[in-house]
Amino acid sequence: MAMKLSYFDIRGIAEPTRLLFAAAKVDYEDIRYPMAMTTPGDFSTVVRAEWDAKKAEGEFDAAMGKVPVLECGGVKIGQSKAIERFVAKKVGLMGSNEIEEAQIDMLCCHTVDIKDAYKAAKAAGKDDMDAAMKKWFGETLPELLGKVEKSLPAGPGPWLVGNKISYADVTYYYFLRDPKGFFDDVAAAAVATATAPRIHASCEATFADSGISEWVNNKRPAGSLPF
Structure with missing residues (x-):
């Protein structure tokens, strides 16, 4: 079963993980939650209704209600750097020893x-x-x-x-x-x-x-x- 990476529909802190998958040519599910900014440049006006609904359902509890979240074998992992290191090791990009x-x-x-x-x-x-x-x-x-x-x-x-x-x-x-x-x-x-x-x-x-x-x-x- 392919790993699943959930994040917003932006590059942000999930992009290094996406690049790791790309470098290793490993397929994964790239789940992206839409975002909009009603006033350009004002982050207080960001709208992300689909993500808010999933958060309310407890979808991201493993990551303290945040994203990115990586799911592997039914287990969810949070924190972008932990995800990067895990994926790098999983796909063979963490060295030979x-x-x-x-x-x-x-x-x-x-x-x-x-x-x-x-x-x-x-x-x-x-x-x-x-x-x-x-x-x-x-x-x-x-x-x-x-x-x-x-x-x-x-x-x-x-x-x-x-x-x-x-x-x-x-x-x-x-x-x-x-x-x-x-x-x-x-x-x-x-x-x-x-x-x-x-x-x-x-x-x-x-x-x-x-x-x-x-x-x-x-x-x-x-x-x-x-x-």
Whole structure:
């Protein structure tokens, strides 16, 4: 029985899991709940009637009433990162041994630190966001990616860990290279990888992966909202 992933009809925090399924070419049920925003940009006006009804029925109790929720063999799992790690291991994208698994997990955790730094930079630069983002993409992000580069285990490339695509590659691809990934300024994020040639090579190889490219270019739904 195929696994079932339930989330809103957006990319959001479920998209890395969808990319893992795409990279592994594993079929799953992609359950999407429609969303609408009656006042553009005002999240307090989001409408999601179908999801609200399912929540009231207890559909998402395993995840404290939230999504995403992954169902596998009749068991429901919540929390996006727990889902990502479970799926990565299930579909063979978590390395070939325990050491590689730990290295992959470590690299994925590094992106959380970078995201936290990005949020802090945006908060601190709210009075002059253009200057703050120029410094972030021109100085801070390249410096942080350089530190990640130094933490990479030795390997033949282009993959970050071992000799095949893994959860780490998919994570950095979506973080830095996906046309609709984490950063609004994808071009600036891509330029920042110049300080990290192995990360850059991994992102390019992941984008060229047949499963990823097919999903991104042909299969990925537009979504109810542009994020």
